[in-house]
Amino acid sequence: MQNWRCNLFSEFDLAPTRLAQQIQFVLEIDKLKGVLRQTLLTDASRRENSAEHSWHLALMAIALAEYAPASIDLSRVVQMLLLHDLVEIDAGNTFAFDIQANQDKAEREQAAADRLFGLLPPDLGQPLRACWEEFEAAETVDAQFAHALDRFQPFLHNLQTEGGTWRLHGITCDRVLGRMQPVKQGAPALWPIVEALIHQAVAAGYLLPDPDTTPPSDRSYPDRLHPD
Amino acid sequence: MQNWRCNLFSEFDLAPTRLAQQIQFVLEIDKLKGVLRQTLLTDASRRENSAEHSWHLALMAIALAEYAPASIDLSRVVQMLLLHDLVEIDAGNTFAFDIQANQDKAEREQAAADRLFGLLPPDLGQPLRACWEEFEAAETVDAQFAHALDRFQPFLHNLQTEGGTWRLHGITCDRVLGRMQPVKQGAPALWPIVEALIHQAVAAGYLLPDPDTTPPSDRSYPDRLHPD
Numbered sequence: 495m496q497n498w499r500c501n502l503f504s505e506f507d508l509a510p511t512r513l514a515q516q517i518q519f520v521l522e523i524d525k526l527k528g529v530l531r532q533t534l535l536t537d538a539s540r541r542e543n544s545a546e547h548s549w550h551l552a553l554m555a556i557a558l559a560e561y562a563p564a565s566i567d568l569s570r571v572v573q574m575l576l577l578h579d580l581v582e583i584d585a586g587n588t589f590a591f592d593i594q595a596n597q598d599k600a601e602r603e604q605a606a607a608d609r610l611f612g613l614l615p616p617d618l619g620q621p622l623r624a625c626w627e628e629f630e631a632a633e634t635v636d637a638q639f640a641h642a643l644d645r646f647q648p649f650l651h652n653l654q655t656e657g658g659t660w661r662l663h664g665i666t667c668d669r670v671l672g673r674m675q676p677v678k679q680g681a682p683a684l685w686p687i688v689e690a691l692i693h694q695a696v697a698a699g700y701l702l703p704d705p706d707t708t709p710p711s712d713r714s715y716p717d718r719l720h721p722d
Numbered sequence: 723m724q725n726w727r728c729n730l731f732s733e734f735d736l737a738p739t740r741l742a743q744q745i746q747f748v749l750e751i752d753k754l755k756g757v758l759r760q761t762l763l764t765d766a767s768r769r770e771n772s773a774e775h776s777w778h779l780a781l782m783a784i785a786l787a788e789y790a791p792a793s794i795d796l797s798r799v800v801q802m803l804l805l806h807d808l809v810e811i812d813a814g815n816t817f818a819f820d821i822q823a824n825q826d827k828a829e830r831e832q833a834a835a836d837r838l839f840g841l842l843p844p845d846l847g848q849p850l851r852a853c854w855e856e857f858e859a860a861e862t863v864d865a866q867f868a869h870a871l872d873r874f875q876p877f878l879h880n881l882q883t884e885g886g887t888w889r890l891h892g893i894t895c896d897r898v899l900g901r902m903q904p905v906k907q908g909a910p911a912l913w914p915i916v917e918a919l920i921h922q923a924v925a926a927g928y929l930l931p932d933p934d935t936t937p938p939s940d941r942s943y944p945d946r947l948h949p950d
Contacts, residue, residue, distance in 0.1 A: 549777035569797030
């Protein structure tokens with residue numbers, strides 16, 4: 495890679511270094527296709543990778559935009575969703591319910607952002623880095639809608655796969671309710687559906703009841719499940 | 723899926739049918755992650771699927787926008803690239819150099835577009851269908867830039883994988899030059915690099931020389947390659 499790119503751009507006088515940086519970024523981000531998430535595809539055939547997940551969220555933003563606050567900038571939300579997981583190329587994907595791995599997640603992702611957005615010329619890399627920082631801060635309506643979709647998509651996949659990672663890891667409904675709070679904030683019109691689906695998921699045995707409110711003797715779920 | 727969705731939406735009075743259609747579309751498009759292209763990932767570990775390919779192109783549009791004609795609408799190009807391959811969920815991915823499979827491609831893809839965009843409420847589905855038709859027609863600058871990226875990305879992957887699908891299928895450089903013409907039209911500033919890389923690919927043995935200009939006795943390529 496180094497060779498052909500160096501050979502190539504030495505022959506051109508059209509800002510070779512700039513284009514080389516852009517092509518290097520384009521080739522580098524291909525690695526996100528190899529970063530696996532815990533979430534299963536809806537046919538349960540395999541785990542989802544973070545690149546195809548990002549594509550799914552971007553199209554969800556377009557299909558579900560009407561459930562966002564009226565003031566969102568949809569094209570900015572789409573860009574934010576396309577790049578929101580790029581840092582996982584270096585930092586890896588951290589399972590939402592893995593408390594230990596989430597402790598140093600922020601540091602690992604900041605270092606990854608330095609390297610990855612730093613591959614681009616600053617006039618391109620800095621605005622994209624700022625868009626990612628905006629997503630991470632989750633303070634703007636655009637970022638809050640993006641977060642809502644980032645929680646709603648794996649939620650739908652877990653329902654579609656009869657509990658998916660919830661059953662695999664023995665997740666209780668109180669933790670899913672907590673995990674889904676960004677939907678309440680960023681796409682409030684979707685919250686009633688989320689609550690209703692969580693109740694149906696518990697009734698269907700896809701999700702464990704809240705351990706604080708349900709005595710273990712009253713719980714019903716397959717033996718293979720191991721609640722927290 | 724049918725059951726929980728029907729149960730759920732019968733309990734709500736917030737345009738249940740509309741939201742049900744949108745969620746059905748969101749779940750249906752997950753299938754694009756299972757449609758494999760001929761192109762390999764840049765680490766040659768596996769074939770790329772059409773969902774992650776679409777994500778890659780959308781971010782390429784953002785990183786390489788300056789090489790497009792000044793008049794493009796970048797957010798429209800990004801939307802176009804996100805949905806340009808959705809029809810492959812029904813029609814499958816047709817290898818660029820498979821002449822026979824390309825003969826009825828258009829019919830198969832029109833039927834797929836009818837079904838897939840038809841899953842959405844018309845006020846959402848019709849504009850997305852129109853955006854896909856615009857891509858297919860390749861007459862606007864937005865569509866032509868999108869096509870240029872759709873050709874440039876697998877081109878970079880083939881170079882990065884020492885010939886990738888070119889070597890696998892014994893493709894000659896004249897066919898790649900023809901295949902890459904949309905770059906000349908949609909992103910003319912990238913054309914000199916494409917031409918130079920094709921020459922380097924032939925010199926490196928990643929791509930076969932033009933059979934019409936090179937006598938077989940003069941060709942040099944690994945024995946395992948089978949030219950057309």
